[in-house]
Amino acid sequence: MIVYLNGDYLPSEKALIPVEERASNFGDGIYEVASFAGGRFFAFDEHMDRLRYSAREIQLKLPEDPAVYAKVAERLWGENNLGDYGTVYIQVTRGAAPRMHAFPANGTRPTVYLTTKPGKYVPDEDRAQGRPAITHPDLRWGRCDIKSLNLLPNVLAKQAAAEAGAQDCILVRDGIAIEGASSNFFAVLGGTLVTHPRGPHILGGITRQHVLRLAEAMGIPVREEPIPVEAVWKADELFFCGTTTEVMPITKIDGKIAGGGRRGPIADKLQTALHKEMWGK
Numbered sequence: 001m002i003v004y005l006n007g008d009y010l011p012s013e014k015a016l017i018p019v020e021e022r023a024s025n026f027g028d029g030i031y032e033v034a035s036f037a038g039g040r041f042f043a044f045d046e047h048m049d050r051l052r053y054s055a056r057e058i059q060l061k062l063p064e065d066p067a068v069y070a071k072v073a074e075r076l077w078g079e080n081n082l083g084d085y086g087t088v089y090i091q092v093t094r095g096a097a098p099r100m101h102a103f104p105a106n107g108t109r110p111t112v113y114l115t116t117k118p119g120k121y122v123p124d125e126d127r128a129q130g131r132p133a134i135t136h137p138d139l140r141w142g143r144c145d146i147k148s149l150n151l152l153p154n155v156l157a158k159q160a161a162a163e164a165g166a167q168d169c170i171l172v173r174d175g176i177a178i179e180g181a182s183s184n185f186f187a188v189l190g191g192t193l194v195t196h197p198r199g200p201h202i203l204g205g206i207t208r209q210h211v212l213r214l215a216e217a218m219g220i221p222v223r224e225e226p227i228p229v230e231a232v233w234k235a236d237e238l239f240f241c242g243t244t245t246e247v248m249p250i251t252k253i254d255g256k257i258a259g260g261g262r263r264g265p266i267a268d269k270l271q272t273a274l275h276k277e278m279w280g281k
């Protein structure tokens with residue numbers, strides 16, 4: 001696999017990062033994941049806007065305008081001959097420097113790398129079955145709107161989900177169902193599509209924005225407000241959404257049937273519309 005590291009295209013085994021890299025010492029960096037479908041990267045510009053936002057919020061000066069990563073991603077996709085579906089991963093860190101918590105000396109070059117990965121697209125018949133989820137305490141920090149490399153709470157939550165045979169967790173903070181460990185969370189409550197408002201407790205998901213826009217265009221009532229955990233049990237439909245998750249119904253929570261136990265009509269319509277936009281057909 002060819003990867004991109006600080007301006008070079010290299011076989012992955014030759015792409016080496018110093019041990020004193022701030023990503024590994026402190027998780028001092030940011031990332032993005034965009035999907036490739038139907039011959040192009042989907043919503044790439046929006047991912048680069050979020051990368052700029054994350055960089056600004058952690059005072060990381062990007063070494064170039066991330067718009068240039070579109071060409072890098074396309075070149076990697078072609079050189080690796082990856083077929084029609086998968087993802088690109090983009091990571092930018094504050095670079096390599098002697099270990100000290102405060103920012104490294106001026107002039108320390110940020111580390112930028114991109115990798116591409118082929119994926120197995122989930123067939124719609126399978127997606128329609130939905131997935132189980134679990135509830136899990138949200139142990140993350142106070143700036144979940146930044147797509148930072150500090151993912152240990154997400155790792156532990158996803159592992160708990162995997163051990164329970166679940167797709168993802170509904171992270172719960174102060175009695176509120178916040179989002180998934182790698183996705184946003186939606187409930188249909190009395191015919192209205194509800195999701196947690198943007199702010200420091202959730203990642204402003206790009207798929208979330210598309211889902212909200214598509215729902216509004218379809219005339220589905222939408223509210224962005226906190227969802228108490230008790231309300232989750234009364235929901236007509238529940239789903240996670242994200243770049244690789246797309247619109248994934250939740251049919252069980254903590255082993256009990258939830259969200260009607262099937263993909264409901266709203267999740268169905270939203271997934272169909274999202275798929276069409278992603279694949280252009």
Ligand SMILES: Cc1ncc(COP(=O)(O)O)c(C=O)c1O
Nearest residue numbers: 182183184203205206207242243
């Ligand atoms: C915590 C979290 N929330 C939401 C999302 C969904 O965001 P997006 O739709 O931009 O992929 C992700 C994606 O990785 C995530 O990690």
